[in-house]
Amino acid sequence: MGLDLALSQRPWPVVLVGLLDEPAHLLTTLIILGARPWVMLRGRWRWVLIGSVAIDIDHLPMYTFASTFAANGRPPTHSLFTVSALLVLAALVSSQLRAPLIAVSFGICSHLIRDLATGPGVPLYWPLSEASVHVPFVAYAVLLGVCAAQSTRRLFAWQRDETRTASLGRGS
Numbered sequence: 444m445g446l447d448l449a450l451s452q453r454p455w456p457v458v459l460v461g462l463l464d465e466p467a468h469l470l471t472t473l474i475i476l477g478a479r480p481w482v483m484l485r486g487r488w489r490w491v492l493i494g495s496v497a498i499d500i501d502h503l504p505m506y507t508f509a510s511t512f513a514a515n516g517r518p519p520t521h522s523l524f525t526v527s528a529l530l531v532l533a534a535l536v537s538s539q540l541r542a543p544l545i546a547v548s549f550g551i552c553s554h555l556i557r558d559l560a561t562g563p564g565v566p567l568y569w570p571l572s573e574a575s576v577h578v579p580f581v582a583y584a585v586l587l588g589v590c591a592a593q594s595t596r597r598l599f600a601w602q603r604d605e606t607r608t609a610s611l612g613r614g615s
Contacts, residue, residue, distance in 0.1 A: 447467055471495070474594065477593070490547050517562070519570065521554075560577070
């Protein structure tokens, strides 16, 4: 949220926006992942993190050759259509590719969660609607707070279990 505060203070050059924005997406995703350890335990957290930032490659057309690609501020591929397309693809490919595709789509969802609360919102329902959807930043902050609390609770439970297991091992 500190990175978002810095971004909101004034207009920044595009390069600096990227240097602040991508770490904020990674941190958001890590906080959400902390509340969902099953993703991390299965070793797919790297794919989730990749998805959380790789979606921003869709900004390149508007900065290079198609300035109107993002008419409402964010490209149309910042939508549930992209997530759905990846999930459909996951259903059609081999099981070896299925898990990474699902994990990337989870990462894109975490990216969209942050984008919904920052800037102009996202064209969430594209191609059905080009309207940008936006939620109050406080909703995003509450979600991160809940996820951080959940991950902290899980961490303490895990440490307690590890300590209990270690003490049982020494007693035998």
